[in-house]
Amino acid sequence: MIMQFPPAPNTTLGVILQIIFLVLxxxxxFFGQRIQVYTMLKQVEGSLNELxxxxxxxxxxxxxxxxxxxxxxxxxxxxDQFLEHVAIQPESMDPAGVVWKLEHIMNVREDRFLEEVRxxxxxxDEVQLRNLEHLxxxxxxxxxxxxxxxxxxxxxxxxxxxxxxMQLQMLMPLILREARAYASALNAFVYGHPIGDGxxxxxxxxxxxxxxxxxxxxxxxxxEVEIEGRHAYIIKAEGPGSKVGKPxxxxxxxxxxxxxxxxxxxxxxxxxxxxxEKVGEIAEAIGVAIGGVGIEKYKVEDIVTKYKIPVHAVxxxxxxxxxxxxxxxxxxxxxxxxxxxxxxxxxERTKExxxxxxxxxxxxxxxxx
Amino acid sequence: MSAKIxxxxxxxxxxxxxxxxxxxxxxxxxxxxxxxxxxNYLMMAGAMGLSLSLLFLTQTRKPKLTxxxxxxxxxxxxxxxxxxxxxxxxxxxxxxxxxxxEKCPKCNEDMIxxxxxxxxxxP
Numbered sequence: 001m002i003m004q005f006p007p008a009p010n011t012t013l014g015v016i017l018q019i020i021f022l023v024l025x026x027x028x029x030f031f032g033q034r035i036q037v038y039t040m041l042k043q044v045e046g047s048l049n050e051l052x053x054x055x056x057x058x059x060x061x062x063x064x065x066x067x068x069x070x071x072x073x074x075x076x077x078x079x080d081q082f083l084e085h086v087a088i089q090p091e092s093m094d095p096a097g098v099v100w101k102l103e104h105i106m107n108v109r110e111d112r113f114l115e116e117v118r119x120x121x122x123x124x125d126e127v128q129l130r131n132l133e134h135l136x137x138x139x140x141x142x143x144x145x146x147x148x149x150x151x152x153x154x155x156x157x158x159x160x161x162x163x164x165x166m167q168l169q170m171l172m173p174l175i176l177r178e179a180r181a182y183a184s185a186l187n188a189f190v191y192g193h194p195i196g197d198g199x200x201x202x203x204x205x206x207x208x209x210x211x212x213x214x215x216x217x218x219x220x221x222x223x224e225v226e227i228e229g230r231h232a233y234i235i236k237a238e239g240p241g242s243k244v245g246k247p248x249x250x251x252x253x254x255x256x257x258x259x260x261x262x263x264x265x266x267x268x269x270x271x272x273x274x275x276x277e278k279v280g281e282i283a284e285a286i287g288v289a290i291g292g293v294g295i296e297k298y299k300v301e302d303i304v305t306k307y308k309i310p311v312h313a314v315x316x317x318x319x320x321x322x323x324x325x326x327x328x329x330x331x332x333x334x335x336x337x338x339x340x341x342x343x344x345x346x347x348e349r350t351k352e353x354x355x356x357x358x359x360x361x362x363x364x365x366x367x368x369x
Numbered sequence: 370m371s372a373k374i375x376x377x378x379x380x381x382x383x384x385x386x387x388x389x390x391x392x393x394x395x396x397x398x399x400x401x402x403x404x405x406x407x408x409n410y411l412m413m414a415g416a417m418g419l420s421l422s423l424l425f426l427t428q429t430r431k432p433k434l435t436x437x438x439x440x441x442x443x444x445x446x447x448x449x450x451x452x453x454x455x456x457x458x459x460x461x462x463x464x465x466x467x468x469x470x471e472k473c474p475k476c477n478e479d480m481i482x483x484x485x486x487x488x489x490x491x492p
Contacts, residue, residue, distance in 0.1 A: 017410055057438050187440040191462050194485050205467060240465030326443050326487040366485055368467035 037160055040169040044153050047172045048146070054183040055146040058139035059083065061186050065135060070123025078120050082136055083143045085113075103295045113137070127192070130241030131365060135189035138182050138324070145179050178320060185324035189242060193326035194366030196318045200268040200289075202327075202335045203314075203342070204236035204360025205369045213369055216253055219245030221369055228343055229352040230263075239364035247290060247359050248299030254357055260307030263354035265300070266314060266345055268338055269361040270331075273317035280330035281317040282337055284345070289313035290361050312349065314341050327366075382425040389418030446484040449473035460485060 028035070063071075063079050072078060087109050090101035117124075117133045124132060149168070156165040188195050194202065208223035211234075216222040221238045224231065233254050237245035255262055267289040273279065288304075288311055290297040304311050316334045342358060350356055396411035443460035447470055454475045464470075469479045 014406075014410060017414065054438075061438070183438055184441075186438065191440065191443070191460065192465065193443050193460065193487075194466060202466065209467060240468070326441055327485065329486045329488060332484055332486040366465045368465045
């Protein structure tokens, strides 16, 4: 006998189940989308709670660290004010000169932040100040992420718009990943650990060691080193405080001092790896490897185009989490491999006696010179 | 943060799961006694309940957030450039790469920090 599945509802249990199925079918037919919306909202709410937890912990860590550095009287109030800071982007309807307008705004922002931190932690030394500034920036980023997601969550809840909620739910894993990276960066800034992003600075620090070091631009130092018979100008941000400096200004100054007679520029920087690639993998690139908002990159591109200087880059692959959390062993070891790659590049692309610029890009926290 | 959610949902989920397991057991008994029709219904109800409870369980599972904020173990390697004496210790606030630290116990020269990276254990 072939059994029917589900069998005909000729039992009490069968009738009950048939009715349940019928009711469920009707409910899903008319309220399916609404149920889907509520399910997604529930998921987003869970992630939002996680973001809130990270934001609150970031704030607590910042306040505690600032208190240890001789916190000001109204510290909590000041920190809360700081976390609400926003930089307003310059108008770009007429894009000519927008880079310089943006640079001015970023300079004012940086000076203002540093001044605020100095007021909040009057006993902190210069290195601590820079680390505290970036600790507050990480907390600010967590606050901004939380508030933006909360805005779209509440908007979605209010309008029950499937499109708003669906986009939020789909993007949430990526947003959480970034927020977790910022959360793990908090402790790195508290203790002053070297971070993954600093691998470019580490390479430059290794190359310039035991040579005369002098400041060349804002927060940037330079050393002249003979490498493989080439005269190299090595630049990096001035450590060990959390700084990235203005490498664009430094490169521009060196090129102009040499009347454009630079055979090549090699940038060393951390780059985001693609999924499947190994952390610490090294790749060569053509172009200016400087991250950030693009001001420093623009400055270098402008001057190298004027003098037709070839620009190479050695990039070290890492995850967004690796970039702002304490440096891993794989990334640390990649610095030596990057130096070998730079030497090979110099031998292949330049001649003996040529002048070259080697720029180690990235946050130099925990890395001296 | 997730304590309120987990207590309520966990209780509901556990009750549902318990009922589902009992229903599945009843289905097995119905099959053994030869009542395949009843067995099918109970099996269907039990499977639905179990799937639903497992779905709730996976949804209420939260990552341990405190772990993200726990500082990782970071180690500092110090060497004496003259005699090659090497020392590995836990990172101390204020350490930085190429910082001159203590004197070498072998040759009394300044030792320098050559590496700082995160590590699960001190090598």
